[in-house]
Amino acid sequence: MADNYVITISREHGSCGNAIGKLAAERLGIGFYDYKLLRLASDRSGISEALFGAADEDVHRRRLFNAASRVYTGKLIPPDSGEFTSDINLFTYQAEIIKELAGSENCVIVGRCAEYLLRDRPNVLRVFIHAPFEARLRQQMHVLPQKSEAEVRRHILTVDKKRADYYKRYTGADWRDAAHFDISIDSSMHPPEEAVDIIVSSLETMFKINLAKRASRAE
Secondary structure, X not given: OOOOOEEEEEEOOOOOHHHHHHHHHHHHOOEEEOOHHHHHHHHHHOOOHHHHHHHHHHHOOOOOOOHHHHOOOOOOOOOOOOOOOOHHHHHHHHHHHHHHHHOOOOEEEEOOOHHHHOOOOOXXXXXXXXXXXXXXXXXXXXHOOOOOHHHHHHHHHHHHHHHHHHHHHXXXXXXXXXXXXXXXXXXXXXXXXXXXXXXXXXXXXHHOOOHHHHHHHHO
C-alpha cells in the first residue's frame, strides 16, 4: 500500500459535502483540492483556467446520446490538434493532476469524478455525502436568502443534474451508484464535525493507521 492516503468526496448539492471535506482536511492537516484543480490543470496544460470552468458549466446543457464516445480514456490530445481544448482533453488534464496527487501526498479531493479515476488504487477512501431533499432545501434557503423557495428547489435540482451529467459524460457511469463508494454519510443525521469523525475512523480502520499518532509525530 502507498505511504499516503486520499479522501475523495462526492456530494449532493446542499449536503455540506464541500464543508465536510474542508473540515476533514483541516483536522488531518492535509491538502484540500476542489476548484484549485482547475488552476493546477491550467498551469500544466497552458490552457486558460476560464476554459476549464466553462467546460464544467456547459456539460449539463449538452446532449448525452453519444456519451460513450467521449468517456475518459487517459489519453491527452497534443497541442497541435484542433481538439486540444476540447472538453474531454480538459477533463484528462484534470485527471492527470488528480492521479499525481493521489500518488504523492495525503489530501482531500472534492468532485471531478475523483473516486472513479482512483477506483483501482488501494490508498483511497471514497466518500459520498447526501441528505434528504428537504434538509438540503433548508440548508440552501439559509445560503440563498434572497431567492424564493421555488427558485432554490430548481437550483438544487439543476446542480444535481449537472453533476450527474458530468459524471455520465466522462465515466459512462451513474453518479449515485453506491458501488463507487466506501462509505456514505447522511449529513442531516451527522453534522460536519460528526461526519469528519466517521471519515477519520473509516480511514484508520481501512488502512490500519493511527492518525492521532501520525499527527503527534508531525508536530
